[in-house]
Amino acid sequence: MASVRLQEISRRFGNTAAIEEITFDVPDGQFWVLVGPSGCGKSTILRTIAGLESATSGNLYIGDRLMNRVPARQRDVAMVFQNYALYPHMSVAENLGFGLQMRKADTTTIRERIEAVARMLDIEHLLERKPRQLSGGQQQRVALGRAIARQPQVFLLDEPLSNLDAQLRDDTRAELKQLHQRVGITTIYVTHDQVEAMTLADQIVVLNQGRIQQIGTPQTIYNQPANRMVATFLGNPPMNILKAIYTESAFQVGGQTIPCPTDRFVKLQPSQGQRFDLGIRPEHLQVVAEPGQLDVEARIVEPLGRETLIRAVLPAREPGEQQVIQVQVPANYPIRVGDRFSLQIDFDSLFIFDPATGNLVENE
Numbered sequence: 579m580a581s582v583r584l585q586e587i588s589r590r591f592g593n594t595a596a597i598e599e600i601t602f603d604v605p606d607g608q609f610w611v612l613v614g615p616s617g618c619g620k621s622t623i624l625r626t627i628a629g630l631e632s633a634t635s636g637n638l639y640i641g642d643r644l645m646n647r648v649p650a651r652q653r654d655v656a657m658v659f660q661n662y663a664l665y666p667h668m669s670v671a672e673n674l675g676f677g678l679q680m681r682k683a684d685t686t687t688i689r690e691r692i693e694a695v696a697r698m699l700d701i702e703h704l705l706e707r708k709p710r711q712l713s714g715g716q717q718q719r720v721a722l723g724r725a726i727a728r729q730p731q732v733f734l735l736d737e738p739l740s741n742l743d744a745q746l747r748d749d750t751r752a753e754l755k756q757l758h759q760r761v762g763i764t765t766i767y768v769t770h771d772q773v774e775a776m777t778l779a780d781q782i783v784v785l786n787q788g789r790i791q792q793i794g795t796p797q798t799i800y801n802q803p804a805n806r807m808v809a810t811f812l813g814n815p816p817m818n819i820l821k822a823i824y825t826e827s828a829f830q831v832g833g834q835t836i837p838c839p840t841d842r843f844v845k846l847q848p849s850q851g852q853r854f855d856l857g858i859r860p861e862h863l864q865v866v867a868e869p870g871q872l873d874v875e876a877r878i879v880e881p882l883g884r885e886t887l888i889r890a891v892l893p894a895r896e897p898g899e900q901q902v903i904q905v906q907v908p909a910n911y912p913i914r915v916g917d918r919f920s921l922q923i924d925f926d927s928l929f930i931f932d933p934a935t936g937n938l939v940e941n942e
Contacts, residue, residue: 579763580641580654580731581606582627587636589622596622597788600636604781609758609765613775614785614811620768623785624734627766628657640731656725657734660741662717664709670720671696671705677728695723698760699753715746722754726761733765739774751777772812776800784808806936809857809929815887818863818903820856821933824848829856832892832901836871839925846930846939854939857929860887860906863921865913870920874903876913886911890919 582604589596597619604610612620625631627638629650638645645653656677664673674695675688683691696702699719709717718738725733739747739754755778758765769775775782776796784791784799784807792804796812803809809817822829822836827843829836836856838848848854864870874890886907894900905921913919930939 579606581639582732582764582766583637583639584623584627585637585639587623587626587633587638589619589626589631590634595788597626597785600790602783602790602793604764604766606764607762608780609755609767609778610781610783611767611769611775611779612783612785613769613772614791616770617787618785619788620770620785621736622788624657624736624766624768627732628655628734629653630657653732654730655732655734656728656730657736658721658725658738660737662709662721662738662741664717664720664724666709669706669708670701670712673709673720674705674723674727677724681728691727691729695727698726698757699723713746714742715750718742718750719753722757726757726763731764733763735765735767737769738767740769740771754778772814776812782812784811786811803929803938805938806855806857806931809931809938813859815860815904815906817857817859817929819931820858820892820901820903822854822856824852824854825850829854831856831872832894834872834892836923842925842928842930853933855931855933855936857931858923858927860904862924862927863903863905864924865905865907865911866920866922868920870922872903872921872923873918874905874921876915876917876919877902879913879915881909884909886913888913 584600584602587600588598600623612623614620622631626633640653671692674692678688678691696705701716701719701723704712704716739750742750751774767778779796781793782796782799783793786807792799792808799808800812806819810819820831822831828838872892874892876888876890878889880887886909888905888907890903890905892901892903932939
């Protein structure tokens with residue numbers, strides 16, 4: 579096992595930068611997740627670590643060894659792809675042992691590794707089958723098992739669960755977490771699924787447009803997002819963003835007024851007419867019987883089992899200004915489409931962003 583360190587890694591295609599000055603350090607044995615929207619550069623980072631892409635600039639270390647000019651086959655990393663990449667003409671046992679055969683391991687070592695990995699992943703009964711005879715979840719286990727059998731220094735996983743159905747994805751995600759706890763190999767995992775990122779990661783690297791937006795633990799990134807992109811990407815349902823204008827000790831949101839608490843005013847020092855984006859998560863809004871900070875009208879009611887998600891709209895001063903806000907309420911809460919109701923804001927959980935840059939202006 580080994581640490582992985584990237585120092586200002588960039589990858590350009592002509593004048594287009596796929597990733598730009600990527601710097602982070604994954605300690606030995608940790609599970610890090612790269613997350614972000616499609617095209618943000620996360621798979622390019624993974625392929626660069628694996629040696630399948632060459633960095634245009636910067637340095638990559640695995641352990642203490644500089645890897646810039648080391649071929650992929652000599653980096654001692656194992657990569658699991660989205661499509662599993664199993665050899666269809668080989669049995670499960672042959673797929674598991676293929677990497678060891680390529681490294682000319684002796685027959686006894688190969689057999690012992692195959693048996694140990696098969697027991698670990700509960701696929702002993704599948705060893706004689708071909709990939710076409712396996713379910714998606716079983717194929718995924720074989721792909722993971724082939725990587726584990728090699729006993730590499732680093733695991734690289736590129737959206738390995740994206741082809742599974744919802745229930746199997748949840749089950750396999752839990753198995754993957756348990757597997758890492760047992761094996762303890764340094765792991766870098768790519769996904770666009772924020773649930774996978776939050777549940778699996780020791781640390782999350784949030785990417786957008788080829789650049790790192792924030793690095794932190796799942797709870798840190800959820801509770802203290804660095805900017806609007808991070809705030810809206812992590813969390814389901816996503817954070818509400820309300821366009822506001824500061825006037826006379828208050829925020830004007832559409833045709834309504836939200837008071838600006840004194841402590842926020844001291845930190846912000848806003849000027850008259852200054853624009854802000856106010857961020858508030860659906861779970862930090864409370865429906866109240868008395869007048870609250872915002873009056874809204876329910877447009878869509880979505881029962882989700884133990885809770886209900888309400889998509890409501892704020893009154894607009896002018897056509898085209900109407901803003902949507904999402905609220906979580908208990909299941910069977912008596913609100914129907916067309917109902918008007920008031921919301922109370924938890925000001926301790928209010929985020930204030932610069933609408934031009936998206937950066938966090940301040941938060942408690």
